[in-house]
Amino acid sequence: MAIGIKKVARPRRMSMGETLYLLEIVKGLGVTMGHLLRNIVRQENIPTIEYPEVRRVMPPRFRGLHRLMKRPDGSPRCVACFCCSTACPAVCITIVAGESPDPKVEKYPVRFDIDMLRCIFCGLCVEACPCDAIRMDTGWFTPPENTREKLIYTIDMLLEK
């Protein structure tokens, strides 16, 4: 088979009126004015969102920043089983386990850090958690910070979210 030649549509030659541009400028301004008037009359339909005063509503399964759940008494629900850090493909979770002062809990996380710069928001940690201790339902993206250290979230920050 011979090599096919693709025909590319060339822009057609403009007419006399078009090459003068005068009428076309007026046409363009008409579109702009139309939008302006529509936005003034029907303000609820403006597509632009005034972030951060207004936030887009995220779908219920959106994976945002993590948060750690608490027990009724305020202590972390996490038992430092390391399932999330084992499942994490980005290796962004650092846990140090310790003996809990509460004998019924036994094991608790002394440290629980998530490096948000490494996190790829895949949600595998949430899937892996046997205690429903970690969730990604805050609906927030990673905020900008001016140092890397501020993006390593510690257990206290994660419990507050």
Add this chain to the structure above:
Amino acid sequence: MPNFTINGISVDVPQGTTILEAAKTAGIEIPHYCYHPKLSVAGNCRMCLVEVEKFPKLQIACNTIVTDGMAVKTDSEKVKQAVTGVLEFLLIHHPIDCPICDQAGECGLQIYYMKYGLHKSRYAVEDKVHKKKVQDIGGQIILDAERCILCSRCIRFLQEVTGTGELEFFQRGDHSEISIFPGRPLDNRYTGNLADICPVGALTSKDFRFKCRVWLLRGARSICPGCANGCNVEAHFKEEILYRLKPRQNDEVNKTWMCDPGRLEYKKANEARLLTPVNRENGIPKAAPWEAALSSVAFRLWEMVEKHGPGSVAVIASPQFSNEELFLARKLADEVLRTPHLGFSLRTVGDGFADDFLIKADKNPNTRGAKLLGISEEKFDDIVQNVADGKIRALLVFGNGIADLSDAETGRLLANVPFVVQIATNEGAVSRAAHAILPSASFVERGGTFTNHAGRVQRFWMGFPPRGKARSAIEIITGLANRLGAGWKSGGEAQVFRAIAQSEAPFAGMSYESLGELGQTAGGKG
């Protein structure tokens, strides 16, 4: 020799073999909890049920002796149903503790549930019988009575191996549990083995508790450096941190056991490490690059030999080092420095506790090796005397300390020498006094061989490359010798061991291949 068939495979086994052991030789796995190759048979877990032809009921494989013409089935529907049923019974009162249990990942219940169970629980969580958790029962052990499946391995271990019998069954029925007698905690030096033989998470190690999950650990075959017995161990580490030592089976040395002090030997590889070469200039220790450190040490040694004769240089070897390293140290002293002062001491700081089982009074892993390589123990006191008299101008010290000298004594002794070089793994009195420190790799960061008290030459393998800027002592000694004009070929420990096998009579004919995993006994008197 009885001949029997198992799952249609015909096998010859020695008289008196049980079905479970015979199946192992045929490569067929029979699940079991209470059976342990080094303990008596209890037959109470019932996991090893198998179908034997012409027997009306299923039999336990661990306690049924193979007879001629026996036909055994381990994969029939009847057996599978029975094993799943037994497992369901064992799990009835088992707490759902896996997230906080240190055994998770190497737990018999998890492994067999995935292989033989996979059943839905028919028992309500709230109906489970609760027992006492987190009991410190002494030794290195934490007891969680709830997780126990009452296999009695621990009880038999304490009766048959240590003879101390601290644990026993208490209560009846589903309230049965193991426990110590009131006010009498575990009192022997082998408690760590209980955590190893416990197939579930009932007995776990106090030292390893919550440190790391077992599935994150990698293992290297190694030798315990804690005493002259040379117990075969598996060193478990994650990245560059060693977490625990577990015994590795070697029936000639330690069977499947190891002692409690030996289990804590791993800490030496983590704590108080020397990680960069150091040169002391005008009394101030300064980190130096390897090339500069080696060159300046070699130059100072050469200078002393030139100015004051070879007799002004002494080498104190250490039985903490491997055969390969001691061989090179001897060559350095004899052939390169040509000093008559080469010796070592097996004395160490500590109580020197010994028993008639695994713990030896000599706390060095390679005393016998040093002796077999012709390094003299008698000369050590001579060298110390010479150092004290100020006759030694340069001293090369291997190891963290000098014999059983206290820190103050070491400091006073080394103050007599104008130039002290140390090749060692950990900080100590010597490293505080040394003018140059050449950091060497720990026992998991290098390979080699140790010769134990009975002359058994055993290999240990490298788990991970040396931490920091440390190097294996083989590299350090070769580097020094070559800067002194020796022209040695640099090679790994295997090459050095080949040289030992060629030139040293006790090691004649040995190679890493012939040593294998379990070692070989060296000839000759040590």
